[in-house]
Amino acid sequence: MSGALELRLGPIAHGGHTVARHEGRVIFVRHGIPGELVRARLTESEEGKRFWRADVVEVLEPSPARRPHFWAPADSPAAYAAGTVPVGGAEFGHIELAEQRRLKAAVVREQLTRLAHLELEVEVEAVPVGDAGPTAGRGEGSGHAADDDGLHWRTRCSFAVDASGRLAMHAHRSEATVPVQDMPLAVDGIERLGLWDADLSGVARVEVAAPASGTTPLVVLTLSEDVPSNRLRELLDAIDGDASVSVVDPTGGAPLTLRGRGSVAEEAGGFHYTVTGEGFWQIHRRAPETLMAAVLDAVRPVLGEGGSAADLYAGAGLFTAPLASIVGQSGSVLSVEGSPGTSRDARRTFKRERHVDVVQGRVERVLRQHAGASFDAVVLDPPRAGAGREVVRQLVAAAPRAVAYVACDPASFARDLGWFREAGWSLEWLRAFDLYPHTHHVETVALLTPGA
Incomplete structure (x- = not known):
């Protein structure tokens, strides 16, 4: 492929990259697995930089841990072959789950050794989305027996909106947007909101919260321009009627609730919480x-x-x-x-x-x-x-x-x-x-x- 470097990928690094070298220069490569031989396209290559960045565009010698990516917009080789770029948010989707956790454990160990001067064995525990989670007590198991496919866990999602008014996501470290028709990491409550085919013209960003308890979801629309009241009604009609909807003015400020409530009800450990569209909650x-x-x-x-x-x-x-x-x-x-x-x-x-x-x-x-x-x-x-x-x-x-x-x-x-x-x-x-x-x-x- 023209403009691509052939690289042998080295160890995993903090931030989701593997480390490769080309003519003495360090290159941080996304969408690969340690040990693979790949062709990679440079995404940042300024001469004055201490290191460059690249994306895998073709796998010449795959790792045994490589699997088909579950989500096409985030599949780097497929995206580049189609003339676009991969979206962020699923950069390990081409790696078997067990190997993902081994790589994450290696990163934690390396950071502890380098920055805290502490040698420590680390195991990354699975947290299945179903009822059988990891054991609560320290040292009582890792939850691997109840493992799943690693999908449908996100109760919060954030989307851009492209020039045609469709949901989109950003590429890594880029303002480029790629339209999306689904989000397999999201819980079903987000998938059912009807946002994928909606005309969201006049909206810059869409924030969605769908509580794990199944209570009323919340959609927050950040407007890109002043829109008339009839356009607000059209936006409301495009979103599932069971969802609360708020809007944020282009100049910022607190969200204005158009339908339902401007918050969601969350529950954990028998305790109950109220979280607004501005608030933080684990995803x-x-x-x-x-x-x-x-x-x-x-x-x-x-x-x-x-x-x-x-x-x-x-x-x-x-x-x-x-x-x-x-x-x-x-x-x-x-x-x-x-x-x-x-x-x-x-x-x-x-x-x-x-x-x-x-x-x-x-x-x-x-x-x-x-x-x-x-x-x-x-x-x-x-x-x-x-x-x-x-x-x-x-x-x-x-x-x-x-x-x-x-x-x-x-x-x-x-x-x-x-x-x-x-x-x-x-x-x-x-x-x-x-x-x-x-x-x-x-x-x-x-x-x-x-x-x-």
Whole structure:
């Protein structure tokens, strides 16, 4: 193929790439498997860059772990052969599930070794979307016996809209959009909304939330232009009548509810939550209960009636609720979230819980305001960038008896863990969960304890 390089793919790297070399230059290649011989097309190749990026366009020597991709728009060789580019969101869809998890485990191990200077064996646990999930207790199994095909787990999806008014998705690191007619990773509630054939002209983005409980889904339309009221009615008619619909003005601001409610009802571990279209909630249908169980494994031994806990980067309060239940009315929970919309969700959920203090603001600022406060346990669930040195420093100074660190990025987690270890803290255990099958993402939960 003209313009393509023939490359032997090396080890997996953080971010969903394999590492290859060409004339001494490192090239990060997507859509391959370590050991394969491929032709790859460069997607970023500026001369001044330390490394280049490329996509696989033809597989010359496939890995035994290669399988047919389950979703045509994300199949890189097929997309390039058809004259388009692959969409993001399913970059591991050509790899057998067991091999996906081995690759993710290798990335976690490599980041821990490089950034935290810690050698640790890691197994990534399957989280099937059906009723038989991974065991809740640490070390009680990996859930592989109840494995499935890794599809239909997304309760949240975000779509672009192309120039013809049809649903589309972006290519990786690109503004290019590719029209899509389905999303096999989405739960059935999203597939049934009738968005695939709708004329969405005048809309820039579509956000969809379909709770795993089966309660009313929510569609949020971000408009690209001012549209007249009759056009809004047409958009409403194009979306399944059982769904709530909100719109966001082109200039931004809070969503305006056109039909139903501007929020969805979520449930996890017997606790109930309200999450608006602006709010954050875990996207895998089994993620909330899976992560809650692992976090409680970490904090229960040091937390009881009358205790004190902090839930940092708390989102809508997924972990705040069980913490509040454990400590009871005689205890206290500080729940901190930076996003105003998501913090409002938490405040709505816990407005009758007088022992829960919901604070909106940057975690490091709120901790500074609570300097001297004592916590028995802290749940730390930062965004992809991690907690950062200042938050780690403040937690080391506060010296809670346990920190349950929930991480969606192994590199930022390993970096933060390295700072904890420099301060004398220990990693007691770590579990990794495959909450994003067919993508490179992996979620970890770790128990950290202070030194003597």
